[in-house]
Amino acid sequence: MKKKFLLAVQGEGRGHMMQALTLREILVDNGHEVCCVVMGACGDRKIPDFFFEKIKAPVELLPSPNFVTDKKNKSINVGKSVGNFFMNIKKYRKSLNRIDELMKEHKPDLVINFFDVMMGLYYQFRKPAVPMICIAHQYIYLHPDFKFPDGFAMDKWAVKFFTKVTASRSKKNLALSFYNLSEHSKSLRIVPPLLRKEIFELPSEKEEFFLVYLVNNGYMEEIVEWHKLNPEIELHCFADNPDFIKSNFQYNKEKLFVHPINDKAFLEKMAKAKGLASTAGFESVCEAMYLGKPVLMVPVQGHYEQFCNSRDGHHAGAGVYDKSFDLGKLNEYTKHFNYNNPAFRQWVSTASSIIYTEINAA
16 A cells, blocks of 8 residues: 655755665655655755755755854864754744644655654654654664763763654664664664665775765865875865865865765765775765775764764774874775675665565554
8 A cells, every 4th residue: 555754854964865765765666655855954064966856755954953063164062052952942943833734734654754853853742643763873872782982971871862852752763783683672673774776786896096975074184184195095085065175275186086975976986995984974884884895984073973883883894993084094904804794785685675664564
């Protein structure tokens, strides 16, 4: 029987968008409809054009809480992030009202939330009858067997609290993970990463260049300085604002290439790269693991989720982590890295069937 799905997507992370696009294909292939997408608009961060092209459903951008970075766009300013939330409460109330209008207009059978806090707040305060399930890597924080980094007790409490808010009154939470964990409760299920189908069609090669993915352009300074000391190594950087980088940094344009964010071009480069350096986003690390590419994970300063991802990814065999983009560490790691990872590829191959079964159950 054909069902209607409304998707809610956090607009800050590219990973949530890619997961939503992948799930949309699974649902449509099984005869269902994605009737609407609600996306939390986060500050000045631009939603990539490819998302609007591929989602093939009305997209409603709504004001949503987001992190505020420092002037160099490198680290998160917690105080300003909290202050920004209270300054915009009226906007967020309007967002809740608009979600209510969209729910009444589209009448979905199920809401699927990719870690959007506004949808979590909507379910907490408006209590709609339509069931909701949540999909994101962050729900693994609610599993008792997940190993948090030592210390950081306040950060641990805060990230678990925020995660629970996004999943208020959720019927089930699907935690995307590098690995499986035993079933803990009926409301939480550990599932494989939900990777886009294009990745399964790419042959993995190994050419003599490294790939860099920068969500925060402030880190380009570290990349440029490292490359000045290692000008013989070829780098390809994908960034949110390449024009800003090209006009504000002096670098060797014959060996260091800066590209705009493009999902297809990025994957093609990853399939050929010797390794990846990124800010520890779950989705890009999983893609690299599937293609057998080692990763240097550099969490954004003050971003506890990425801090956890970098440690968790390291233990899962993804690569190494560091406080800065020292690509020498990645270059050295590639000399001993095992590019064959059949166990992870097998785990990923089961994602569509497992996740679709859970959606049907809801």
